[in-house]
Amino acid sequence: MTSATRIRVAVIGAGLMGRWHAYAAVRSGARVTAVVDSDQSQADRLAARYPGCRAISDLATALELSDVVHVCTPTETHVPLARAALTAGKHAVVEKPLASSATDTAALLSLAASHGVFVCPVHQLVFTDGVRRAHTSMQRIGPVRHVGFVLCSAGAAGAGPGAPGRVALEVLPHPLSIIARLFPDALGHAAWSVRHPAPGEIRVLGQAGDLTVSIVVSMSARPTKNTMEILGVRGAVYVDLFHGFAVRYSGNVSRARKIAQPFLHGAGHIGVAAANLALRIVRREPAYPGLVPLLRAFYAAVASGGAHPIAPSETLAVACASDELMALVSGVRTSLRTEGDDAPGWRG
Template identity: 45%
Template sequence: MSSHRKLKLRAVVLGAGLMGRFHAAAIASAGGTLVAVVDPDLDRARTLAGGAEAFASLEGLRGREADIDVVHVCAPLPVHVELIEQAIALDAHTIAEKPLAPDAAATAALISAAEERGLMLVPVHQFLFQPGIQRLLTGRQRFGTLVRCLFESTTAGADTTGFDPDELVHEILPHPLALFSRFAPVPLEELEWLVVRPAPGELRAIAHASGTTFEIVISTRGRPTRARLELVGTRASAQADLYHGFAIVDRGAATRLRKATRPFTLAAATLGHAGGNLAVRVARGETAYPGLRELVRRTYDAVASGSPPPIAPRETLAVALARDAILGS
């Protein structure tokens, strides 16, 4: 595979909609080559493909296995399983939008099929690879013992896409679970969730382990729209802005001066990190979905070097199992 990396990995994008466009940009950023775009709307596929080939289905790539290294699945969830199976049949590594499949059983079957062929199957849990989250993971010891981990998302996706509000919540759910899998003191699948659904398009879930509380708040009605992760530890806390990809750490010193100046220091830190983050993203031409390009880059590097994927299969399955547990509550 190292020779492939030298010649650029060859990628196919399945789905020429919004996410397909961002994946195409991530492929270029990672040093890959877009060789084909597949979409039932052939005109849309041609528009995204540019100088690459365009097809209405994967049938157009049958017999072309030697020309494809990675397939990016950016199509709607109902066709994920079929498209991932077809990508695996092409002997291609696969990067797929989350969730990989409707449930954990289907996810496990896809992981098994990929492993049998020595292929990677990587879900797009891009929040894990944002600079802010990477900084928190690298310096997690600064928090002391983690007391609380909160994910909150308020989204207007149901208004702008026409998605069923509950289905949208279900598609967002892998995000907090992927984040919690990196911070939880126990395996994710061991958490027992208490779930409340106050209204359509609303979900609240809470679990605890080893003194740490994990909370999920997803709302299709709350405004303004945002996505954030809050960590509270015995020595420090942090806030991560998941829409923009940065995080700030709030030291835990309990002094009168600290209490008096905290609103100002937090405001200054937020402004500084937000400004620096925006400057970097503008320079890179990264207008949305921070973390996606880094996830794709790490996956491509892993394919080229034969090293483990950036998201291990067991972690992918743990997220799917936890999602099933919450949706089944």
């Protein structure tokens, strides 16, 4: 295999994420050759969008028709589907979280290495223009003192009583993956505390050396948003993770700047947001910024045998931090049931 344009992709799961993965795969130069879903009519509809693509009911046939398998199914199915693909010598792109535990994640990474293939979690936010600009801006605003994330999502709306808690936990890899990329040693040395005031509501505080981290996840707060702010001693960077852009703010201090600051910030935000929207229109990127750059990098690594765009050590660091936070959330739940509603709910 010498070119990403020759890569054949099988999409497992023809729901919303499967549809976006198929679109992004084609935008990244691959061919969608197979779609697998337990709902045959849904698989038929997605396959019909791509010439030469087959809607198939069994995984084995899909594996024969593909070089890379995209797993876009519920979390509990990720490990068996990814394991089947890797064992068959196929590369795998797996929606977040890659697996339900760090142990399973490590096992998949080991299996991939033993078969000479790659397994890639969909940590696409790391590949957005906004996060990349934030990364390059850190030298200009640093040393960095704090990074904070706020994620208010409607992703659990109408999905049943257990959905808010499940979805809140499933989105945690996104901020953790950004921390792992921007601050490579932080996750391995961070001390965490968690507050879990209600299902679908998670508040995280962390510290790694001089760096502090906050993560707010809410399934009920509105408006919906997904933002990151990096605060340094010489300035700050605001990142809109929904739309994939970043704005850097100067840390210069003066009375005049203090008066003008709301106007400067507003003008900067509007200008960058407008330019970003225009660029996304040109790129034909209606949603999920970062997914196409991630897939292009992954397909290039598959085609050339080059470096994985997300190092296995980075993938495992995110999984270990996710395990730790989920354990803390579980401990808070147990504490609240045992101690009553007045319990403070912090664990760390």
